[in-house]
Amino acid sequence: MKTRKLTTLALLTTAAMILSYLETLLPSVAIPGVKMGLANIAVIFALYRLGPREAMAISLVRVGMVSLLFGSLSALFYSVAGAVLSLGVMALLKKTGTFSEAGVSVAGGVGHNLGQILMAMLILDTPRLIYYLPVLILTGVGGGILTGLTAALLIRRIPPFEE
């Protein structure tokens, strides 16, 4: 049972990393630096199938590995802040039972962007970065809808893991 869980976590972490890599291949449309957050598909799947702690572990390991492989150390701080705030918001909203996967994911997308910009404001000591907030809300909503609907499909279609 322990090995099975370890394998499941590793599998989902790998899926999240591959999605991150795929996203680096796509040109970021219209707004520089804006991403859809495809890796969040795997994280939402984990949140619904395994639980918040497992989802957080997958998300953080993904962020660390991706920063090591494709990114820079400075990007790691922004990513970690985004990942933690995103998952915190998603876990809370899921717990209320009010929203579907899409709503939870939208809040997570906005939370992710918010976490990144708050960390950037802190590191760069530049409160004016808040100017980007409206754009970041909109892209968070857009990416969140896409990843949330995809994750919802997978949560329904992929048969339960045996324990």
Next chain:
Amino acid sequence: MRGIGKNRKRRADLLLIGALVLLACALLLWQGLSRRPGTRAVVYVDGQAVASYPLDVPTRVRLETEDGSSFNVLVIEDGRADVVDAGCPDRLCVRMHSIRRTGESIICLPNRTEIRIEGGEPEVDLG
């Protein structure tokens, strides 16, 4: 709580999305209305102002980072400031649009550099 129907959840989703989009639009509108063309481009490194260039004088300047390992090329033309070349890995600053209104900025995270338009009133204080 947990057992509420699919339709109610969908409505809650749409309400959440609508509220967020509305909030973003209101912020954008407020930003657009409160910005005027600025008078100078100020270069900040680590949040400290290091140089200032008037927007009405065409300029091309190469801004080296402190350790000399990277740079940003700032061009001022037709009252707009733009970064046209950079030594940072992601070069997002080069791809950002040129700026001319007070409060707008081009930011290069790897070089910890920000170019911000100032002067021209009224200025919004978001600090």
